[in-house]
Amino acid sequence: MKTVILNGKSRAAELLLDLKGLVERLVSTYNVTPKLAIILVGDNIQSSIYVRNKLARAREVGILAEVVKFDANCPIESVLNSISRLNIDPSVHAIIVQSPLPSGWNFGLISQAIAPEKDVDGLHPLNVGKLASKLNQGFVPCTALACLELARLASFEFAGKLAVVVGRSNIVGRPLGQLLLNNDATVVICHRHTSELKEITTQGDLVVLATGQPKYFTKDYFKPGSIVLDVGISKVDGQLFGDVDFASLIGYVSYITPVPGGVGPMTIAYLLSNTVQSFRSHLGLN
Ligand code: NDP
Helix, strand or coil: CCCCCCCCCHHHHHHHHHHHHHHHHHHHHHHHCEEEEEEEEEHHHHHHHHHHHHHHHHHHCCEEEEEEEECCCCCCCCCCCHHHHHHHHHCCEEECCCCCCCCCCHHHHHHHCCHHHHEEECCHHHHHHHCCCCCCCCCHHHHHHHHHHHHHHHCCCCCCCEEEEEEECCCHHHHHHHHHCCCCEEEEEECCCCHHHHHHHHCCCCEEEEECCCCCCCCHHHHCCEEEEECCEEEEEEEEECEEEEHHHHHCCCCCCCCCCCCCCHHHHHHHHHHHHHHHHHCCCC
8 A cells, every 4th residue: 555644844835825924914904913822831852842833834924923031940830920921912812832841830720810712722621612612713733733634635534534633632632523523523522541542543544643752652543545644753872752652653654744744744734823823813803
């Protein structure tokens, strides 16, 4: 079987080009520039790389992006106070908190503090609830949107098909499960306590891995011809790996995303797309 490698980088470049045109038109019409604030706590190297990539892509499309940095040992109140200020700052249209936070930090408490209309990562309970109740008005987490688009690029039919998502985090697994369900797929979400995981994943027409276990998912976790989206990113000996044992799936599955260059660039494109959506709302355009 021929395996198509889904090029997230080039699809993301197309999305960013469209966004750039849109931002240019909005800025010249309204004389205001969209602005994203990124809260970064601690000095996790991976988080710093994610933030650097977000800043670079934002600059390319004409979005101002500001990093608000905190020491891992600072009190949570400092971060909450900063979010309160950003919430009421009219020059800021979008706020995200870079994950992972240092251990012991309560991500839920922090994401609940972000004003829902600026919560472009879609983690505030109001936005979570809107997605769950299929209201289509709130912000949807960017990685979930990225995976949905990649599934579409792979011609996944949704209705009548089984989608298996491994990982149940608030930023990836849960919202992606909802999105796939809202698009009429039959969805199973798996996690560490799922027994007979392999028996489930080998039934999936679409299988999404978001566990952070490098190269864990070998060929025997998939059925021939399935679509595989690899969200995981892990650094081992200075090299990036996904959750999937990529090489063993070539010639076996129909579509697969590479790491790097698959879900990652698409996630950033959707973050900036959500930022522009928030900016448009601020201008009274949505
Ligand atoms: P979390 O650690 O929050 O969640 C991991 C999930 O995977 C948990 O639900 C966990 O189960 C499950 N899991 C872990 N190991 C296994 C296993 N062996 N079998 C079954 N389930 C397992 O991680 P995130 O969701 O934040 O991120 C997941 C990965 O995706 C990371 O590598 C991260 O770097 C990457 N990522 C990539 C993005 C991108 O743009 N490409 C964006 C966001 C994340 P349980 O709940 O039971 O513990």
